[in-house]
Amino acid sequence: MSPTVVPATRDRLRIAIQKSGRLAEPARALLSACGLSWRESRDKLFCYGESLPVDLLLVRDDDIPGLIADGVCDFGVVGRNELDEQAGARARNGLPAAYREFRGLGFGACRLMLAVPEDWQWTGPTQLQGLRIATSYPSILANWLQAQGVDARVVELSGSVEIAPKLDTADLICDLVSSGATLAANQLKPVHTLLDSEAVLAGPVREHDDQRADLAAMLLRRMDGVLKMKDSKLLMFRAERERVSELMRLLPDADPPTYLAADVQGPLSLQTMCHGLITWQRLEELERAGAQGLMVLSVERSLA
Ligand code: PRT
Numbered sequence: 001m002s003p004t005v006v007p008a009t010r011d012r013l014r015i016a017i018q019k020s021g022r023l024a025e026p027a028r029a030l031l032s033a034c035g036l037s038w039r040e041s042r043d044k045l046f047c048y049g050e051s052l053p054v055d056l057l058l059v060r061d062d063d064i065p066g067l068i069a070d071g072v073c074d075f076g077v078v079g080r081n082e083l084d085e086q087a088g089a090r091a092r093n094g095l096p097a098a099y100r101e102f103r104g105l106g107f108g109a110c111r112l113m114l115a116v117p118e119d120w121q122w123t124g125p126t127q128l129q130g131l132r133i134a135t136s137y138p139s140i141l142a143n144w145l146q147a148q149g150v151d152a153r154v155v156e157l158s159g160s161v162e163i164a165p166k167l168d169t170a171d172l173i174c175d176l177v178s179s180g181a182t183l184a185a186n187q188l189k190p191v192h193t194l195l196d197s198e199a200v201l202a203g204p205v206r207e208h209d210d211q212r213a214d215l216a217a218m219l220l221r222r223m224d225g226v227l228k229m230k231d232s233k234l235l236m237f238r239a240e241r242e243r244v245s246e247l248m249r250l251l252p253d254a255d256p257p258t259y260l261a262a263d264v265q266g267p268l269s270l271q272t273m274c275h276g277l278i279t280w281q282r283l284e285e286l287e288r289a290g291a292q293g294l295m296v297l298s299v300e301r302s303l304a
């Protein structure tokens with residue numbers, strides 16, 4: 001039988017991710033793409049790292065910043081909204097910073113927004129003076145109100161925030177929005193963004209001073225490789241020498257090309273890593289500008 005949660009050791013990394021919810025699957029997929037694999041325990045709260053000494057702790061997202069602060073976990077994958085909220089709460093309570101954001105991970109995108117009843121005319125933050133705002137993000141909201149010099153009442157709710165104006169427990173709300181469908185269904189409209197959020201890799205403020213430092217460096221490097229290549233494609237084509245500079249102008253999101261074969265007589269064969277979306281339209285444009293035999297290849301990983 002596999003182990004359950006084991007005491008902290010100095011030679012294994014421990015990463016907290018959401019057990020279930022929006023960030024659970026993409027977090028696992030990202031870590032798998034970094035070459036990690038695990039043997040799952042029966043209760044599935046702790047996954048023992050097999051390919052590398054990197055274990056997973058499966059928890060609620062709200063617990064992740066605290067687990068890092070307490071040194072129980074070395075890293076965590078959590079929404080920036082949750083990390084900033086808890087960091088703000090610590091600061092407001094006079095506690096020192098205990099974690100920081102290492103990387104934006106490109107999934108779980110959403111915004112923390114002010115939303116008001118649809119029939120309101122939004123004129124700006126000063127309009128909020130003396131009003132009640134329902135939110136699950138009281139620290140971020142309080143900091144923002146303070147920065148605006150607005151005195152409003154923060155009504156802290158742990159869920160169902162968008163119903164508060166209808167129940168008259170608040171005048172407006174401050175909540176996460178992705179598609180906006182939930183707001184619309186509750187006759188609310190978004191009017192101002194307080195925070196652009198996505199899943200982030202969070203870790204301690206102080207670097208590790210044992211074997212975990214090397215493991216952490218390797219993990220970050222692999223993660224950078226995966227993230228950089230996520231939307232990248234290798235583009236291969238042939239072109240006459242005098243057409244190349246015009247073709248590269250059509251590829252502002254590409255690395256400088258590598259020449260594969262430079263036949264003195266015929267067209268050049270080249271390849272370039274393109275970091276933007278390569279649509280059919282772009283390919284056709286390149287073809288019109290003189291690219292021949294265009295090929296788009298997926299890139300699995302890179303240490304470039
Ligand atoms: O059980 P656990 O505590 O771990 O999970 P949870 O229910 O607290 O979190 P979960 O899985 O809902 O969200 C985890 C993280 O996903 C959040 O902290 C955000 O960083 C990110 N995320 C991305 C979102 C959304 N998009 C999102 N749309 N989190 C919540 N929502 C909610 C929002 O609160 C609102 O109720 O979805 C509704 C709005 O969605 P739209 O599409 O209608 O605008």
Ligand code: ZN
Nearest residue numbers: 060061062063
């Ligand atoms: Zn949660």
